[in-house]
Amino acid sequence: xxxxxxxxxxxxxxxxxxxxxxxxxxxxxxxxxxxxxxxxxxxxxxxxxxxxxxxxxxxxxxxxxxxxxxxxxxxxxxxxxxxxxxxxxxxxxxxxxxxxxxxxxxxxxxxxxxxxxxxxxxxxxxxxxxxxxxxxxxxxxxxxxxxxxxxxxxxxxxxxxxxxxxxxxxx
Amino acid sequence: xxxxxxxxxxxxxxxxxxxxxxxxxxxxxxxxxxxxxxxxxxxxxxxxxxxxxxxxxxxxxxxxxxxxxxxxxxxxxxxxxxx
Numbered sequence: 150x151x152x153x154x155x156x157x158x159x160x161x162x163x164x165x166x167x168x169x170x171x172x173x174x175x176x177x178x179x180x181x182x183x184x185x186x187x188x189x190x191x192x193x194x195x196x197x198x199x200x201x202x203x204x205x206x207x208x209x210x211x212x213x214x215x216x217x218x219x220x221x222x223x224x225x226x227x228x229x230x231x232x233x234x235x236x237x238x239x240x241x242x243x244x245x246x247x248x249x250x251x252x253x254x255x256x257x258x259x260x261x262x263x264x265x266x267x268x269x270x271x272x273x274x275x276x277x278x279x280x281x282x283x284x285x286x287x288x289x290x291x292x293x294x295x296x297x298x299x300x301x302x303x304x305x306x307x308x309x310x311x312x313x314x315x316x317x318x319x320x
Numbered sequence: 321x322x323x324x325x326x327x328x329x330x331x332x333x334x335x336x337x338x339x340x341x342x343x344x345x346x347x348x349x350x351x352x353x354x355x356x357x358x359x360x361x362x363x364x365x366x367x368x369x370x371x372x373x374x375x376x377x378x379x380x381x382x383x384x385x386x387x388x389x390x391x392x393x394x395x396x397x398x399x400x401x402x403x
Contacts, residue, residue, distance in 0.1 A: 163358065188350075203359075277359065281359040299326055
């Protein structure tokens with residue numbers, strides 16, 4: 150199964166600090182760990198999960214062995230990094246952050262009555278980056294129109310990423 | 321736990337941090353907890369500090385505690401049990 154994985158800029162895992170064997174012209178070495186979601190195993194994203202886990206560097210990852218699909222991630226017992234997705238760079242991160250900020254403003258200002266308190270925090274959050282602004286836009290949507298709107302906004306963000314990163318959307 | 325199954329607040333992170341570090345949160349709750357850490361630098365730093373504190377305190381042996389402080393702690397514990 151092909152999926153995606155965000156890592157720190159130095160190639161370490163965001164939460165565990167594990168140093169991944171990075172790909173160059175060839176895939177990185179296989180990594181193995183028993184599957185226990187959120188405890189053990191290699192955690193990765195389907196395209197729908199990408200907006201929830203945005204990090205600094207993005208890799209395409211091949212999953213094998215035991216594979217468990219969870220609500221917001223997929224966990225496997227074996228994995229190797231196939232390639233770094235270079236399109237996820239500082240420029241695109243900034244564009245995504247701006248897009249989510251613009252969306253958040255539209256949602257907040259067109260609410261009835263306008264959500265001025267929410268609107269005011271949007272620009273303040275921009276320095277914190279794309280993960281926060283994606284969350285802010287989704288939360289404003291949820292506050293305005295309910296949980297389905299939260300998911301709709303997350304899906305809009307997924308589409309934005311899939312298109313700009315030229316990812317296969319079947320994952 | 322959280323009001324929404326999709327996210328937790330900073331306040332909820334503070335309330336859940338011990339369960340998270342002890343791996344006692346159900347997988348879905350651990351996932352939304354980590355999503356929060358992914359975008360909230362303040363909570364990420366807080367959880368990191370808690371992890372460091374627990375690791376440091378966990379290395380303290382009984383013989384590392386000065387006798388005077390050990391006596392005070394035992395006295396406080398005895399008083400607490402009586403009250």
